[in-house]
Amino acid sequence: xxxxLSGNEAIARGAWEAGVKVGSGYPGTPSTEILExxxxxxxxxxxxxxPNEKVALEVAAGAAVSGVRSIVTMKHxxxxxxxxxxxxxxxIGIVGGMVIVVADDPGMxxxxxxxxxxxxxxxxKVPVLExxxxxxxxxFVKQAFDLSEKYRxxxxxxxxxxxxxxxxxxxxGERITGAEANFKRNPSQFVPLPIWGRKLRLKAEExxxxxxxxxxxxxxxxxxxxxxxHELGIISGGIAALHCRDIFPxxxxxxxxxxxxxxxxxxxxxxGKVKRLLIxxxxxxxxxxxxKSLGITCEGKTLVPRCGELTPIKxxxxxxxxxxxxxxxxxxxxxxxxxxxxxxxxxxxxxxIFFGLAQFDVIVTGDIGCYSLGVFPPLxxxxxxxxxxxxxxxxxxxxxxxxxxxxVGVVGDSTFFHSGITGLLDIVYNQGNSTLIVVDNRTTxxxxxxxxxxxxxxLMGEPTVAxxxxxxxxxxxxxxxxxxxPYHINEVKEALNEELSVNEPSLxxxxxxxxxxxxxxxxxxxxxxxxxxxxxxxxxxLGCPAIETAGGxxxxxxAQLCIGCTLCQQLCKFGAISELPPPPQT
Amino acid sequence: xxxxxLLTGVGGQGILLAARIIASAAQNxxxxxxxxxxxxxxxxxxxxxxxxxxxxxxxxxxxxxxxxDAFGALEPIEALRYxxxxxxxxxxxxxxxxxxxxxxxxxxxxxxxxxxxxxNKTFPKLKFIDFDAIALEKFKNIKVANTILLGTLSTGLSxxxxxxxxxxxxxxxxxxxxxxxxxxxxxxxx
Numbered sequence: 001x002x003x004x005l006s007g008n009e010a011i012a013r014g015a016w017e018a019g020v021k022v023g024s025g026y027p028g029t030p031s032t033e034i035l036e037x038x039x040x041x042x043x044x045x046x047x048x049x050x051p052n053e054k055v056a057l058e059v060a061a062g063a064a065v066s067g068v069r070s071i072v073t074m075k076h077x078x079x080x081x082x083x084x085x086x087x088x089x090x091x092i093g094i095v096g097g098m099v100i101v102v103a104d105d106p107g108m109x110x111x112x113x114x115x116x117x118x119x120x121x122x123x124x125k126v127p128v129l130e131x132x133x134x135x136x137x138x139x140f141v142k143q144a145f146d147l148s149e150k151y152r153x154x155x156x157x158x159x160x161x162x163x164x165x166x167x168x169x170x171x172x173g174e175r176i177t178g179a180e181a182n183f184k185r186n187p188s189q190f191v192p193l194p195i196w197g198r199k200l201r202l203k204a205e206e207x208x209x210x211x212x213x214x215x216x217x218x219x220x221x222x223x224x225x226x227x228x229x230h231e232l233g234i235i236s237g238g239i240a241a242l243h244c245r246d247i248f249p250x251x252x253x254x255x256x257x258x259x260x261x262x263x264x265x266x267x268x269x270x271x272g273k274v275k276r277l278l279i280x281x282x283x284x285x286x287x288x289x290x291x292k293s294l295g296i297t298c299e300g301k302t303l304v305p306r307c308g309e310l311t312p313i314k315x316x317x318x319x320x321x322x323x324x325x326x327x328x329x330x331x332x333x334x335x336x337x338x339x340x341x342x343x344x345x346x347x348x349x350x351x352x353i354f355f356g357l358a359q360f361d362v363i364v365t366g367d368i369g370c371y372s373l374g375v376f377p378p379l380x381x382x383x384x385x386x387x388x389x390x391x392x393x394x395x396x397x398x399x400x401x402x403x404x405x406x407x408v409g410v411v412g413d414s415t416f417f418h419s420g421i422t423g424l425l426d427i428v429y430n431q432g433n434s435t436l437i438v439v440d441n442r443t444t445x446x447x448x449x450x451x452x453x454x455x456x457x458x459l460m461g462e463p464t465v466a467x468x469x470x471x472x473x474x475x476x477x478x479x480x481x482x483x484x485x486p487y488h489i490n491e492v493k494e495a496l497n498e499e500l501s502v503n504e505p506s507l508x509x510x511x512x513x514x515x516x517x518x519x520x521x522x523x524x525x526x527x528x529x530x531x532x533x534x535x536x537x538x539x540x541x542l543g544c545p546a547i548e549t550a551g552g553x554x555x556x557x558x559a560q561l562c563i564g565c566t567l568c569q570q571l572c573k574f575g576a577i578s579e580l581p582p583p584p585q586t
Numbered sequence: 587x588x589x590x591x592l593l594t595g596v597g598g599q600g601i602l603l604a605a606r607i608i609a610s611a612a613q614n615x616x617x618x619x620x621x622x623x624x625x626x627x628x629x630x631x632x633x634x635x636x637x638x639x640x641x642x643x644x645x646x647x648x649x650x651x652x653x654x655d656a657f658g659a660l661e662p663i664e665a666l667r668y669x670x671x672x673x674x675x676x677x678x679x680x681x682x683x684x685x686x687x688x689x690x691x692x693x694x695x696x697x698x699x700x701x702x703x704x705x706n707k708t709f710p711k712l713k714f715i716d717f718d719a720i721a722l723e724k725f726k727n728i729k730v731a732n733t734i735l736l737g738t739l740s741t742g743l744s745x746x747x748x749x750x751x752x753x754x755x756x757x758x759x760x761x762x763x764x765x766x767x768x769x770x771x772x773x774x775x776x
Contacts, residue, residue: 002613004610109624162622162648165623165624166621166622167609167619167647168619168644168647169613169618169619239646239648242645242646242647243646243648246645246646311648312648312649312650313651316650330652330670332668334666334698334704337667337698338687338694338695338696338697339687339695340596340632340633340663340689341688341689342631342632343632343688377694545631545691547691548686548691549690550690550691550696550697551696
């Protein structure tokens with residue numbers, strides 16, 4: 001039976017069919033939907049959102065060394081967090097198959113960097129498989145489990161945004177029965193003390209050597225013949241290879257589904273059969289550099305962009321360069337169109353905090369989440385973002401560097417549990433002076449409302465202990481802790497005023513649930529009485545998408561967007577904003 | 587031969603549901619089909635696009651600019667923003683009611699005032715319709731604006747009627763199937 005599945009749904013389905021028993025991960029676009037779909041099989045598979053990617057990888061590793069198949073999912077930057085256990089796991093190895101799904105984001109649609117996960121395969125000496133669409137994803141994930149068990153090492157399955165979020169008709173199958181957990185003690189295998197670790201290091205190299213041979217005959221790598229004249233050969237991978245098949249129908253195309261290590265014999269053989277060889281790969285020239293290291297002449301990044309997603313139009317441009325043709329890129333109708341950037345939703349509880357911060361001359365070190373949108377005008381209240389958890393620790397460095405203005409570190413609730421706690425601990429321990437804010441909207445909002453250790457519910461849908469941000473901070477030694485309601489502007493301002501003026505660290509927890517998660521209004525929708533409105537534009541300083549104006553006209557509230565948070569009403573000095581009359585009873 | 591369809595609008599307007607209905611209709615008609623959706627940050631009121639491709643065998647799920655056979659926009663400036671995807675001779679179906687972006691409300695940018703003229707210049711074949719008004723007047727439910735637009739768009743696609751009605755039944759909650767079928771039919775006759 002064929003189903004229209006996204007790449008992420010296909011990965012989840014393939015893992016279930018492969019008999020996987022444990023799935024872990026931390027949410028991150030574009031990887032999030034894998035576990036959300038895998039947990040639909042929760043009678044067969046235990047699934048969890050771990051506090052961060054490092055923990056998630058360790059959980060999956062524990063399952064795999066016990067003998068069962070496991071899968072762990074994350075976005076590309078998540079693998080940076082999980083890199084430490086990955087490197088050692090490559091040495092000690094696994095028993096049941098383990099697949100690490102990493103979703104890269106070429107084009108940086110919702111990411112802070114554009115890193116290429118294939119590098120990690122080489123660094124950790126583990127195979128990387130790269131499907132180009134959902135049809136391949138379901139097959140590749142199953143093969144990844146088989147390869148993982150064959151070589152006794154984890155296998156990375158690299159997806160990208162357009163693979164994870166595109167749908168295709170996928171042939172689905174049945175589940176195989178997986179092995180039971182039964183850990184077998186073997187310290188010389190599982191304990192990498194130098195005495196054993198040095199031997200494990202040698203084994204990892206031997207393993208890669210055999211993979212190079214196996215990859216050359218693997219059906220993960222496929223050749224698509226062109227028109228038969230072999231003038232042009234292209235080596236590509238992932239979804240870019242599919243675009244290449246559309247745009248270079250005459251060329252012979254070698255699609256590398258096994259992205260690392262490389263099938264040297266196959267590369268040499270393919271290169272020998274074509275007159276001109278071109279490498280079309282997204283991101284870094286990893287294939288190109290390897291092909292050149294084999295002494296093969298080829299073209300690559302001189303014609304192919306390094307940055308951004310290789311969309312069909314970019315490959316069309318490459319085609320023009322390859323053949324020396326003229327090509328006019330179809331352009332948008334107008335460059336002068338007003339932008340429509342993502343913004344904090346109408347009624348978002350973060351807005352009150354950022355508006356409050358905008359009233360003070362402070363430096364705000366921000367973090368990864370919806371609240372990174374606090375950087376945009378008119379709020380303009382985030383000055384720097386580094387990484388998950390960095391919102392706290394960056395502020396400590398600035399304080400200790402002697403920065404004169406007060407430092408405010410902002411993280412989200414999920415981010416606090418991910419890696420904010422250690423930053424807070426550092427600030428208390430090393431006698432910092434930052435004002436720390438957790439914008440606690442009771443969910444992992446940006447990625448679509450996943451649970452975390454503070455929500456009191458697991459990914460399996462079971463009630464559980466809800467970790468307390470206040471008590472954790474208190475246990476770390478934080479003395480000044482207060483909770484504010486971000487919908488009360490005066491309360492926010494008063495809290496900031498007091499905490500910014502003390503000469504010790506403090507924690508403000510801004511607590512109100514994400515309105516998108518709750519799916520209910522905070523209050524009655526509001527309207528502006530144009531007779532009372534003086535067009536002072538104070539309400540527009542909130543940057544609320546429900547308050548609309550154009551061409552200097554008095555602002556109006558879009559009743560369909562307004563959820564009655566009343567921030568604008570609190571700001572209006574002329575009493576022009578009030579509740580809409582309730583709808584007539586029917 | 588592959589048919590390419592591009593939908594665009596603003597987060598929350600129902601673009602992704604419309605894309606699912608088109609894909610199901612193509613699958614019901616026996617075609618291979620792919621879709622691509624923009625997720626993530628775009629959910630927060632940003633511009634959203636969905637791409638659907640169907641034919642005997644579809645490889646890439648992404649549409650090459652200048653090759654879309656059908657084009658539906660639920661907001662006028664989002665139509666202009668992605669107009670370069672449309673084939674020159676194909677029809678654009680565009681909802682006429684603007685959604686003012688925050689960049690305009692906060693005074694950083696200006697919403698174009700000669701919209702109709704610009705759209706006519708950009709799209710030689712244009713259906714410029716107030717789908718929101720129709721949804722409210724005829725169906726008392728603004729949420730079916732996307733389904734009415736889909737009905738109008740469907741007249742440019744060669745999929746049979748029962749493929750569409752089955753697709754609506756497959757993709758919409760059962761309580762809303764009849765409403766959406768009526769909205770779709772209304773759009774087909776615009």
